[in-house]
Each structure stands twice: as C-alpha cells, then as structure tokens.
Amino acid sequence: MKLIIQLLLTAIVVLVLAEILPGVGVDAFxxxxxxxxxxxxxxxxxxPILVFLTLPATLITFGLFLLVINAVIILLVDYLIPGFSVDGFWWALLFSLLLTISQSILYSLTEK
Structure with a gap:
C-alpha cells in the first residue's frame, strides 16, 4: 500500500513539475x-550500477556527480516513455532536483 501511495505522489509531482517547468512535458496523468x-x-x-561505475568521479566531486546520474536517469525515462519529454540535460537536472526535494517532503509527511 505504501508503494502505491508513493507512486501516486510521485506521479502527481511529475505532473505538477511538467506544468511549472517549460522544458518538461507530460501528456496525461x-x-x-x-x-x-x-x-x-x-x-x-x-x-546502483551507474553509481558503482562512476565511484571515482563521485568521490572526487564529493557526491555532486550523483546529480549528473539523476539527470541521466531522467533522460533515460524521456527516451523510454513516449508521452514524457525533457528538452535537455539542464532541464533534466533541474527536474530531478525538484522531484527529489518534493518527494522528500511528501514522503516525510505520509510517514506520520
């Protein structure tokens, strides 16, 4: 049940961010x-595979390279899902940052 709630919350955040950010688009809910x-x-x-393969870069950048990995994951989702579009790396990076922050807030509110 918790997984379904988290997926629905993430879907709502994806929809809201697609409305706010001009470089991100979603066709429907x-x-x-x-x-x-x-x-x-x-x-x-x-x-986890990407984190392991890029461990030296992650250590050198004190973990900031994980932001790049998150953006790559978003771009991969853009490639795989036809109704979802991201206009470039920087939009994917901003989208992943806002998605992570929103998920953290919402998930902490639903745990109580």
Missing part, C-alpha cells in the same frame, strides 16, 4: 504514473 513507475524501476536497477 496516466503517462505520469508510467513515468513514476519506470523511474522507480530504473532507480532500483540501473542507478
């Missing part, structure tokens, strides 16, 4: 649900 699910799947399967 169902597309944002698919984006949230694929994003969760990629964060579980692909992100």
């Amino acid at each position: 169902t597309t944002s649900i698919i984006v949230a699910a694929v994003l969760a799947l990629l964060n579980v399967l692909v992100k």
Whole structure:
C-alpha cells in the first residue's frame, strides 16, 4: 500500500513539475504514473550500477556527480516513455532536483 501511495505522489509531482517547468512535458496523468513507475524501476536497477561505475568521479566531486546520474536517469525515462519529454540535460537536472526535494517532503509527511 505504501508503494502505491508513493507512486501516486510521485506521479502527481511529475505532473505538477511538467506544468511549472517549460522544458518538461507530460501528456496525461496516466503517462505520469508510467513515468513514476519506470523511474522507480530504473532507480532500483540501473542507478546502483551507474553509481558503482562512476565511484571515482563521485568521490572526487564529493557526491555532486550523483546529480549528473539523476539527470541521466531522467533522460533515460524521456527516451523510454513516449508521452514524457525533457528538452535537455539542464532541464533534466533541474527536474530531478525538484522531484527529489518534493518527494522528500511528501514522503516525510505520509510517514506520520
């Protein structure tokens, strides 16, 4: 049940951010649900591999390279989902930052 609530909250945040940011677009709410699910799947399967492969760069930049990995994951979701579009790396970076902050706030509110 908690996973479904988190996916729905993420889908809502994706939809809101797509309305706010001009470089990000989502066709419909169902597309944002698919984006949230694929994003969760990629964060579980692909992100640990990327973190391991880029460990030296992450250590040298004191963890800031993880922002680049998050943006790459967003761009990968853009490539995989037809109704979701991100106009470039910098939009993906901003989108991932705002998505992470929003998820942190919402998830902490739902835990209580």
